[in-house]
Amino acid sequence: MTSTTKPKTKNQLVKLWGKLNGLPFGAKLFSLFLGWYAPYSGSIGARVEALGVGEARVSLRDRRKVRNHLKSVHAIASINLGEIATGLAVLTAITDDMRGIVLGLHSEYKKKARGKLIATAFFELPEQMEDNTPFEVSCEIKDKAGDVVATVTANWLLGYKKQSN
Secondary structure, X not given: OOEEEOOOOOOXXXXXXXXXXXXXXXXXXXXXXXXXXXXXXXXXXXXXXXXXXXXXXXXXXXXXXXXXXXXXXXXXXXXXXXHHHHHHHHHHHOOOOEEEEEEEEEEEEOOOOOOOXXXXXXXXXXXXXXXXXXXXXXXXXXXXXXXXXEEEEEEEEEEEOOOOO
């Protein structure tokens, strides 16, 4: 087991957001890149609205592609949105010598999800951390009225990349 103190530097994901977000259509370009990098996550067409170290706000437009037979956003599209938000919060908080993987997801649905949805997640990396440490990261998904339609909790395993010689 390795224990280390986290440096205060930004990681590559935060740097890319910083470069693109200032450009016209930069947030859209970043979101398209994210969908290309993680194709399944990109399948719902989520849009990164805001991104900072340890925080993410991601939206999903209500459209036929993500709906169920009840004409509301499908539960799996909602959990996918929550996984993207928690993932961005975690991956912007870790340093470039770290990696993370989801071990599990849990969601609770509060009401039918209709209209544009916004998922917000926060994560703070502790000053010191052992290799392969699990973390629980939650997010709320709200509708246009600000009502919570779902909560998603992701269990992330964080560790350090193997050093190659």
